[in-house]
Amino acid sequence: MAATAFSDVASIDRREEVLAAAAECFMRRGYEATSMDDVAEALGATKGRVYHHFRSKPELFFEVYRRAMAILVNGAAAAEEGGGSAAERLERVSRIHVLSMMETQTFQRSLTLGADLYRFGNAGVHKAVLEELMDIRRSYEDVFRRLFAEGNADGSLGPLDPSLAMRTVLGALNWVAIWYSPQPGETRAHRERLAEDIATQVLGGYLAG
Amino acid sequence: MAATAFSDVASIDRREEVLAAAAECFMRRGYEATSMDDVAEALGATKGRVYHHFRSKPELFFEVYRRAMAILVNGAAAAEEGGGSAAERLERVSRIHVLSMMETQTFQRSLTLGADLYRFGNAGVHKAVLEELMDIRRSYEDVFRRLFAEGNADGSLGPLDPSLAMRTVLGALNWVAIWYSPQPGETRAHRERLAEDIATQVLGGYLAG
Numbered sequence: 001m002a003a004t005a006f007s008d009v010a011s012i013d014r015r016e017e018v019l020a021a022a023a024e025c026f027m028r029r030g031y032e033a034t035s036m037d038d039v040a041e042a043l044g045a046t047k048g049r050v051y052h053h054f055r056s057k058p059e060l061f062f063e064v065y066r067r068a069m070a071i072l073v074n075g076a077a078a079a080e081e082g083g084g085s086a087a088e089r090l091e092r093v094s095r096i097h098v099l100s101m102m103e104t105q106t107f108q109r110s111l112t113l114g115a116d117l118y119r120f121g122n123a124g125v126h127k128a129v130l131e132e133l134m135d136i137r138r139s140y141e142d143v144f145r146r147l148f149a150e151g152n153a154d155g156s157l158g159p160l161d162p163s164l165a166m167r168t169v170l171g172a173l174n175w176v177a178i179w180y181s182p183q184p185g186e187t188r189a190h191r192e193r194l195a196e197d198i199a200t201q202v203l204g205g206y207l208a209g
Numbered sequence: 210m211a212a213t214a215f216s217d218v219a220s221i222d223r224r225e226e227v228l229a230a231a232a233e234c235f236m237r238r239g240y241e242a243t244s245m246d247d248v249a250e251a252l253g254a255t256k257g258r259v260y261h262h263f264r265s266k267p268e269l270f271f272e273v274y275r276r277a278m279a280i281l282v283n284g285a286a287a288a289e290e291g292g293g294s295a296a297e298r299l300e301r302v303s304r305i306h307v308l309s310m311m312e313t314q315t316f317q318r319s320l321t322l323g324a325d326l327y328r329f330g331n332a333g334v335h336k337a338v339l340e341e342l343m344d345i346r347r348s349y350e351d352v353f354r355r356l357f358a359e360g361n362a363d364g365s366l367g368p369l370d371p372s373l374a375m376r377t378v379l380g381a382l383n384w385v386a387i388w389y390s391p392q393p394g395e396t397r398a399h400r401e402r403l404a405e406d407i408a409t410q411v412l413g414g415y416l417a418g
Contacts, residue, residue: 028329030239112321112387120237160410164403167388168381168410175380178321198377201369205413 015053023064023106031113058126065114068107069136071100076143087156087207090147091199094173098195101176108177141166157206165206172202224262232273232315240270240322267335274323277316278345280309285352296365296416299356300408303382307404310385317386350375366415374415381411
Protein backbone atom coordinates (compact mmCIF):
# COMPACT_ATOMS: atom_id res chain seq x y z
CA MET A 1 0.00 0.00 0.00
CA ALA A 2 2.81 2.38 0.87
CA ALA A 3 4.40 1.72 -2.51
CA THR A 4 1.11 2.40 -4.29
CA ALA A 5 0.60 5.64 -2.39
CA PHE A 6 4.13 6.70 -3.21
CA SER A 7 3.67 5.93 -6.87
CA ASP A 8 0.37 7.87 -6.92
CA VAL A 9 2.10 10.90 -5.50
CA ALA A 10 4.92 10.59 -8.01
CA SER A 11 2.39 10.30 -10.82
CA ILE A 12 0.56 13.39 -9.62
CA ASP A 13 3.86 15.25 -9.46
CA ARG A 14 4.70 14.23 -13.01
CA ARG A 15 1.27 15.34 -14.19
CA GLU A 16 1.87 18.70 -12.51
CA GLU A 17 5.20 19.03 -14.31
CA VAL A 18 3.50 18.41 -17.65
CA LEU A 19 0.87 21.04 -16.82
CA ALA A 20 3.51 23.60 -15.79
CA ALA A 21 5.52 22.99 -18.97
CA ALA A 22 2.37 23.35 -21.07
CA ALA A 23 1.38 26.60 -19.35
CA GLU A 24 4.83 27.99 -20.12
CA CYS A 25 4.58 26.96 -23.80
CA PHE A 26 1.11 28.44 -24.23
CA MET A 27 2.29 31.72 -22.69
CA ARG A 28 5.33 31.92 -24.96
CA ARG A 29 3.84 30.86 -28.28
CA GLY A 30 0.06 31.10 -27.97
CA TYR A 31 -2.40 28.25 -28.22
CA GLU A 32 -2.34 27.42 -31.91
CA ALA A 33 1.42 27.46 -32.40
CA THR A 34 2.06 25.19 -29.40
CA SER A 35 2.38 21.46 -30.15
CA MET A 36 2.59 18.43 -27.89
CA ASP A 37 6.20 18.18 -29.13
CA ASP A 38 6.89 21.67 -27.76
CA VAL A 39 5.52 20.65 -24.39
CA ALA A 40 7.64 17.48 -24.36
CA GLU A 41 10.71 19.49 -25.31
CA ALA A 42 10.08 22.10 -22.59
CA LEU A 43 9.75 19.21 -20.18
CA GLY A 44 12.91 17.52 -21.43
CA ALA A 45 10.84 14.36 -21.87
CA THR A 46 9.29 12.26 -24.60
CA LYS A 47 5.97 13.06 -26.19
CA GLY A 48 4.77 9.72 -24.79
CA ARG A 49 5.11 11.11 -21.29
CA VAL A 50 2.89 14.07 -22.18
CA TYR A 51 0.28 11.79 -23.78
CA HIS A 52 0.40 9.52 -20.76
CA HIS A 53 -1.24 12.32 -18.74
CA PHE A 54 -3.22 14.24 -21.39
CA ARG A 55 -4.81 12.80 -24.51
CA SER A 56 -4.62 15.94 -26.62
CA LYS A 57 -3.48 19.53 -26.74
CA PRO A 58 -6.99 20.90 -26.12
CA GLU A 59 -7.33 18.66 -23.06
CA LEU A 60 -4.00 19.96 -21.77
CA PHE A 61 -4.94 23.56 -22.42
CA PHE A 62 -8.35 23.17 -20.77
CA GLU A 63 -6.68 21.79 -17.66
CA VAL A 64 -4.24 24.73 -17.53
CA TYR A 65 -7.18 27.09 -17.84
CA ARG A 66 -9.25 25.27 -15.19
CA ARG A 67 -6.27 25.33 -12.85
CA ALA A 68 -5.81 29.08 -13.35
CA MET A 69 -9.48 29.74 -12.62
CA ALA A 70 -9.49 27.43 -9.57
CA ILE A 71 -6.59 29.40 -8.08
CA LEU A 72 -8.53 32.65 -8.52
CA VAL A 73 -11.87 31.29 -7.31
CA ASN A 74 -10.35 29.69 -4.20
CA GLY A 75 -8.30 32.80 -3.47
CA ALA A 76 -11.37 35.04 -3.68
CA ALA A 77 -13.42 32.73 -1.44
CA ALA A 78 -10.67 32.71 1.21
CA ALA A 79 -10.23 36.48 0.96
CA GLU A 80 -13.95 37.10 1.41
CA GLU A 81 -14.15 34.96 4.55
CA GLY A 82 -12.65 37.61 6.80
CA GLY A 83 -15.81 39.72 6.47
CA GLY A 84 -15.93 43.50 6.69
CA SER A 85 -17.45 46.08 4.36
CA ALA A 86 -17.73 45.33 0.65
CA ALA A 87 -14.83 47.75 0.03
CA GLU A 88 -12.65 45.86 2.51
CA ARG A 89 -13.50 42.47 1.02
CA LEU A 90 -12.97 43.80 -2.49
CA GLU A 91 -9.55 45.05 -1.48
CA ARG A 92 -8.55 41.64 -0.10
CA VAL A 93 -9.94 39.79 -3.13
CA SER A 94 -8.03 42.16 -5.42
CA ARG A 95 -4.79 41.68 -3.50
CA ILE A 96 -4.96 37.90 -3.69
CA HIS A 97 -5.84 38.19 -7.38
CA VAL A 98 -2.67 40.21 -8.05
CA LEU A 99 -0.59 37.75 -6.00
CA SER A 100 -1.98 34.90 -8.12
CA MET A 101 -1.13 36.81 -11.31
CA MET A 102 2.47 37.04 -10.11
CA GLU A 103 2.90 33.62 -8.53
CA THR A 104 1.03 31.53 -11.11
CA GLN A 105 1.68 33.79 -14.07
CA THR A 106 2.14 31.13 -16.75
CA PHE A 107 -1.22 29.58 -15.85
CA GLN A 108 -2.99 32.93 -15.64
CA ARG A 109 -1.87 33.94 -19.10
CA SER A 110 -4.06 31.12 -20.42
CA LEU A 111 -7.16 33.11 -19.50
CA THR A 112 -6.80 35.55 -22.38
CA LEU A 113 -5.94 32.72 -24.78
CA GLY A 114 -9.05 30.84 -23.69
CA ALA A 115 -11.26 33.88 -24.20
CA ASP A 116 -9.82 34.33 -27.71
CA LEU A 117 -10.39 30.65 -28.52
CA TYR A 118 -13.97 31.03 -27.41
CA ARG A 119 -14.44 34.19 -29.43
CA PHE A 120 -12.56 33.27 -32.59
CA GLY A 121 -11.98 29.51 -32.47
CA ASN A 122 -13.61 27.12 -34.86
CA ALA A 123 -16.94 26.09 -33.45
CA GLY A 124 -16.95 22.35 -33.18
CA VAL A 125 -15.92 19.58 -30.92
CA HIS A 126 -14.53 21.82 -28.15
CA LYS A 127 -17.28 24.43 -28.09
CA ALA A 128 -19.01 22.76 -25.13
CA VAL A 129 -15.84 22.70 -23.04
CA LEU A 130 -15.04 26.31 -23.90
CA GLU A 131 -18.57 27.24 -22.91
CA GLU A 132 -18.01 25.56 -19.54
CA LEU A 133 -14.70 27.43 -19.06
CA MET A 134 -16.31 30.76 -19.92
CA ASP A 135 -19.03 30.01 -17.36
CA ILE A 136 -16.37 29.55 -14.68
CA ARG A 137 -14.79 32.82 -15.75
CA ARG A 138 -18.10 34.68 -15.73
CA SER A 139 -18.97 33.43 -12.26
CA TYR A 140 -15.59 34.67 -11.04
CA GLU A 141 -16.27 38.05 -12.63
CA ASP A 142 -19.63 37.97 -10.86
CA VAL A 143 -17.80 38.00 -7.51
CA PHE A 144 -16.34 41.40 -8.40
CA ARG A 145 -19.65 42.62 -9.85
CA ARG A 146 -21.46 41.57 -6.66
CA LEU A 147 -18.87 43.18 -4.39
CA PHE A 148 -19.15 46.46 -6.30
CA ALA A 149 -22.94 46.33 -6.02
CA GLU A 150 -22.69 45.49 -2.29
CA GLY A 151 -20.34 48.44 -1.84
CA ASN A 152 -22.98 50.67 -3.38
CA ALA A 153 -25.55 49.25 -0.98
CA ASP A 154 -23.46 49.30 2.24
CA GLY A 155 -22.09 52.77 1.44
CA SER A 156 -18.43 51.72 1.44
CA LEU A 157 -18.19 52.53 -2.30
CA GLY A 158 -19.51 55.55 -4.18
CA PRO A 159 -22.02 55.39 -7.05
CA LEU A 160 -20.76 53.15 -9.88
CA ASP A 161 -21.75 50.77 -12.67
CA PRO A 162 -20.82 47.34 -11.23
CA SER A 163 -20.16 45.75 -14.64
CA LEU A 164 -17.95 48.54 -15.93
CA ALA A 165 -16.14 48.79 -12.59
CA MET A 166 -15.53 45.01 -12.66
CA ARG A 167 -14.03 45.17 -16.16
CA THR A 168 -11.89 48.21 -15.43
CA VAL A 169 -10.51 46.90 -12.14
CA LEU A 170 -9.95 43.37 -13.45
CA GLY A 171 -8.13 44.94 -16.41
CA ALA A 172 -5.63 46.64 -14.14
CA LEU A 173 -5.29 43.50 -12.00
CA ASN A 174 -5.04 41.04 -14.92
CA TRP A 175 -2.47 43.18 -16.68
CA VAL A 176 -0.03 42.29 -13.91
CA ALA A 177 0.33 38.83 -15.52
CA ILE A 178 1.46 40.60 -18.69
CA TRP A 179 4.09 42.99 -17.30
CA TYR A 180 5.30 41.19 -14.18
CA SER A 181 8.78 39.64 -14.12
CA PRO A 182 10.17 38.30 -10.85
CA GLN A 183 13.15 40.31 -9.63
CA PRO A 184 16.33 38.57 -8.44
CA GLY A 185 16.15 38.03 -4.69
CA GLU A 186 12.47 38.95 -4.62
CA THR A 187 10.50 37.69 -1.60
CA ARG A 188 6.85 36.97 -0.99
CA ALA A 189 6.75 40.09 1.24
CA HIS A 190 7.80 42.18 -1.77
CA ARG A 191 5.03 40.69 -3.91
CA GLU A 192 2.47 41.23 -1.13
CA ARG A 193 3.43 44.89 -0.86
CA LEU A 194 3.16 45.30 -4.62
CA ALA A 195 -0.26 43.60 -4.61
CA GLU A 196 -1.42 45.88 -1.83
CA ASP A 197 -0.21 49.01 -3.64
CA ILE A 198 -1.90 48.01 -6.91
CA ALA A 199 -5.19 47.05 -5.23
CA THR A 200 -5.28 50.24 -3.19
CA GLN A 201 -4.58 52.45 -6.20
CA VAL A 202 -7.00 50.82 -8.60
CA LEU A 203 -9.84 50.75 -6.08
CA GLY A 204 -9.20 54.25 -4.75
CA GLY A 205 -11.44 55.85 -7.36
CA TYR A 206 -14.44 53.81 -6.21
CA LEU A 207 -14.33 54.47 -2.47
CA ALA A 208 -17.15 56.48 -0.93
CA GLY A 209 -16.03 60.14 -0.87
CA MET B 210 -0.11 62.98 -63.42
CA ALA B 211 -3.69 62.68 -62.34
CA ALA B 212 -3.69 59.00 -63.30
CA THR B 213 -0.48 58.42 -61.34
CA ALA B 214 -1.85 60.15 -58.27
CA PHE B 215 -5.01 58.07 -58.51
CA SER B 216 -3.07 54.86 -58.83
CA ASP B 217 -0.92 55.83 -55.83
CA VAL B 218 -4.02 56.37 -53.76
CA ALA B 219 -5.46 53.05 -54.88
CA SER B 220 -2.20 51.32 -54.01
CA ILE B 221 -2.16 52.91 -50.56
CA ASP B 222 -5.75 51.78 -50.04
CA ARG B 223 -4.86 48.21 -50.99
CA ARG B 224 -1.88 48.28 -48.65
CA GLU B 225 -4.20 49.43 -45.88
CA GLU B 226 -6.55 46.55 -46.62
CA VAL B 227 -3.68 44.08 -46.32
CA LEU B 228 -2.65 45.63 -43.00
CA ALA B 229 -6.20 45.49 -41.63
CA ALA B 230 -6.60 41.84 -42.66
CA ALA B 231 -3.26 40.99 -41.05
CA ALA B 232 -4.18 42.75 -37.80
CA GLU B 233 -7.39 40.72 -37.68
CA CYS B 234 -5.50 37.44 -38.26
CA PHE B 235 -2.87 38.19 -35.61
CA MET B 236 -5.63 39.03 -33.11
CA ARG B 237 -7.51 35.81 -33.81
CA ARG B 238 -4.66 33.30 -34.01
CA GLY B 239 -1.60 34.94 -32.48
CA TYR B 240 1.64 35.74 -34.27
CA GLU B 241 3.19 32.33 -34.78
CA ALA B 242 0.09 30.53 -36.02
CA THR B 243 -0.71 33.23 -38.61
CA SER B 244 0.62 32.65 -42.12
CA MET B 245 0.73 34.87 -45.19
CA ASP B 246 -1.86 32.42 -46.61
CA ASP B 247 -4.20 33.24 -43.72
CA VAL B 248 -3.84 36.95 -44.42
CA ALA B 249 -4.56 36.41 -48.13
CA GLU B 250 -7.59 34.31 -47.29
CA ALA B 251 -8.94 36.91 -44.84
CA LEU B 252 -8.47 39.46 -47.59
CA GLY B 253 -10.16 37.27 -50.20
CA ALA B 254 -7.10 37.75 -52.37
CA THR B 255 -4.04 35.90 -53.57
CA LYS B 256 -0.88 35.54 -51.55
CA GLY B 257 0.83 37.49 -54.33
CA ARG B 258 -1.17 40.54 -53.42
CA VAL B 259 -0.01 40.32 -49.81
CA TYR B 260 3.63 39.90 -50.88
CA HIS B 261 3.28 42.82 -53.27
CA HIS B 262 2.97 45.09 -50.23
CA PHE B 263 4.95 43.23 -47.55
CA ARG B 264 7.93 40.99 -48.09
CA SER B 265 7.40 38.77 -45.06
CA LYS B 266 5.16 38.03 -42.10
CA PRO B 267 7.50 39.78 -39.64
CA GLU B 268 7.52 42.90 -41.84
CA LEU B 269 3.71 42.82 -41.92
CA PHE B 270 3.47 42.35 -38.16
CA PHE B 271 5.96 45.12 -37.45
CA GLU B 272 3.90 47.51 -39.57
CA VAL B 273 0.69 46.57 -37.70
CA TYR B 274 2.50 47.20 -34.43
CA ARG B 275 4.00 50.52 -35.61
CA ARG B 276 0.58 51.65 -36.79
CA ALA B 277 -0.99 50.79 -33.42
CA MET B 278 1.69 52.74 -31.56
CA ALA B 279 1.45 55.72 -33.95
CA ILE B 280 -2.29 55.96 -33.26
CA LEU B 281 -1.62 56.04 -29.51
CA VAL B 282 1.33 58.45 -29.69
CA ASN B 283 -0.51 60.91 -31.95
CA GLY B 284 -3.66 60.66 -29.83
CA ALA B 285 -1.73 61.44 -26.65
CA ALA B 286 0.07 64.39 -28.24
CA ALA B 287 -3.24 65.88 -29.43
CA ALA B 288 -4.88 65.28 -26.06
CA GLU B 289 -2.05 66.99 -24.20
CA GLU B 290 -2.21 70.11 -26.36
CA GLY B 291 -5.26 71.53 -24.61
CA GLY B 292 -3.16 72.21 -21.48
CA GLY B 293 -4.49 72.21 -17.93
CA SER B 294 -3.27 70.44 -14.81
CA ALA B 295 -1.45 67.13 -15.13
CA ALA B 296 -4.60 65.38 -13.85
CA GLU B 297 -6.68 67.01 -16.58
CA ARG B 298 -4.21 66.13 -19.32
CA LEU B 299 -3.90 62.58 -18.00
CA GLU B 300 -7.66 62.23 -18.12
CA ARG B 301 -7.79 63.37 -21.76
CA VAL B 302 -4.86 61.15 -22.76
CA SER B 303 -6.55 58.19 -21.05
CA ARG B 304 -9.86 58.84 -22.79
CA ILE B 305 -8.29 58.96 -26.24
CA HIS B 306 -6.33 55.81 -25.38
CA VAL B 307 -9.56 53.94 -24.57
CA LEU B 308 -11.20 55.25 -27.75
CA SER B 309 -8.23 53.93 -29.74
CA MET B 310 -8.52 50.54 -28.03
CA MET B 311 -12.14 50.37 -29.18
CA GLU B 312 -11.84 51.89 -32.65
CA THR B 313 -8.56 50.28 -33.74
CA GLN B 314 -8.89 47.14 -31.63
CA THR B 315 -7.37 44.64 -34.06
CA PHE B 316 -4.24 46.77 -34.39
CA GLN B 317 -3.99 47.42 -30.65
CA ARG B 318 -4.09 43.72 -29.83
CA SER B 319 -0.73 43.43 -31.59
CA LEU B 320 0.92 45.30 -28.72
CA THR B 321 0.75 42.33 -26.36
CA LEU B 322 1.87 39.95 -29.11
CA GLY B 323 4.85 42.19 -29.84
CA ALA B 324 5.84 42.32 -26.18
CA ASP B 325 5.68 38.52 -26.01
CA LEU B 326 7.77 38.17 -29.18
CA TYR B 327 10.33 40.47 -27.64
CA ARG B 328 10.33 38.59 -24.37
CA PHE B 329 10.16 35.02 -25.64
CA GLY B 330 10.97 35.13 -29.37
CA ASN B 331 14.11 33.66 -30.80
CA ALA B 332 16.85 36.23 -30.70
CA GLY B 333 18.06 36.68 -34.22
CA VAL B 334 17.37 38.58 -37.34
CA HIS B 335 14.39 40.54 -35.98
CA LYS B 336 15.82 41.41 -32.59
CA ALA B 337 16.86 44.88 -33.75
CA VAL B 338 13.40 45.72 -35.10
CA LEU B 339 11.72 44.41 -31.94
CA GLU B 340 14.11 46.54 -29.90
CA GLU B 341 13.01 49.58 -31.92
CA LEU B 342 9.32 48.74 -31.39
CA MET B 343 9.82 48.31 -27.64
CA ASP B 344 11.54 51.71 -27.57
CA ILE B 345 8.45 53.30 -29.15
CA ARG B 346 6.30 51.54 -26.57
CA ARG B 347 8.49 52.64 -23.68
CA SER B 348 8.45 56.25 -24.82
CA TYR B 349 4.65 56.10 -24.93
CA GLU B 350 4.60 54.67 -21.41
CA ASP B 351 6.91 57.52 -20.44
CA VAL B 352 4.13 59.98 -21.33
CA PHE B 353 1.97 58.44 -18.59
CA ARG B 354 4.90 58.20 -16.17
CA ARG B 355 5.72 61.87 -16.75
CA LEU B 356 2.08 62.97 -16.35
CA PHE B 357 1.85 61.09 -13.04
CA ALA B 358 5.08 62.73 -11.85
CA GLU B 359 3.83 66.17 -13.00
CA GLY B 360 0.57 65.58 -11.13
CA ASN B 361 2.60 64.94 -7.99
CA ALA B 362 4.48 68.17 -8.58
CA ASP B 363 1.53 70.42 -9.53
CA GLY B 364 -0.62 68.99 -6.73
CA SER B 365 -3.40 67.73 -8.99
CA LEU B 366 -2.57 64.12 -8.05
CA GLY B 367 -1.86 62.64 -4.63
CA PRO B 368 1.39 60.90 -3.66
CA LEU B 369 2.10 57.94 -5.97
CA ASP B 370 4.79 55.84 -7.60
CA PRO B 371 4.72 57.05 -11.26
CA SER B 372 5.92 53.72 -12.70
CA LEU B 373 3.46 51.57 -10.78
CA ALA B 374 0.63 54.04 -11.44
CA MET B 375 1.47 53.97 -15.18
CA ARG B 376 1.37 50.15 -15.28
CA THR B 377 -1.83 49.90 -13.27
CA VAL B 378 -3.72 52.54 -15.24
CA LEU B 379 -2.48 51.32 -18.62
CA GLY B 380 -3.56 47.82 -17.59
CA ALA B 381 -7.14 48.95 -17.05
CA LEU B 382 -7.07 51.02 -20.26
CA ASN B 383 -5.38 48.36 -22.42
CA TRP B 384 -7.74 45.67 -21.19
CA VAL B 385 -10.51 47.42 -23.11
CA ALA B 386 -9.02 45.99 -26.33
CA ILE B 387 -9.51 42.53 -24.83
CA TRP B 388 -13.13 42.75 -23.63
CA TYR B 389 -14.62 45.32 -25.99
CA SER B 390 -17.10 44.22 -28.67
CA PRO B 391 -18.97 46.85 -30.68
CA GLN B 392 -22.70 46.81 -29.96
CA PRO B 393 -25.25 46.90 -32.78
CA GLY B 394 -26.21 50.49 -33.53
CA GLU B 395 -23.40 51.81 -31.36
CA THR B 396 -22.33 55.40 -32.06
CA ARG B 397 -19.12 57.32 -31.47
CA ALA B 398 -20.93 59.25 -28.71
CA HIS B 399 -21.52 55.95 -26.92
CA ARG B 400 -17.84 55.03 -27.15
CA GLU B 401 -16.81 58.50 -25.96
CA ARG B 402 -19.04 58.18 -22.92
CA LEU B 403 -17.62 54.74 -22.15
CA ALA B 404 -14.07 56.08 -22.53
CA GLU B 405 -14.86 58.96 -20.20
CA ASP B 406 -16.38 56.65 -17.58
CA ILE B 407 -13.41 54.28 -17.66
CA ALA B 408 -10.82 57.07 -17.52
CA THR B 409 -12.61 58.81 -14.67
CA GLN B 410 -12.93 55.62 -12.64
CA VAL B 411 -9.41 54.36 -13.10
CA LEU B 412 -7.82 57.73 -12.36
CA GLY B 413 -10.10 58.53 -9.43
CA GLY B 414 -7.79 56.80 -6.95
CA TYR B 415 -4.87 59.06 -7.87
CA LEU B 416 -6.54 62.47 -7.58
CA ALA B 417 -5.35 64.79 -4.82
CA GLY B 418 -7.67 64.24 -1.83
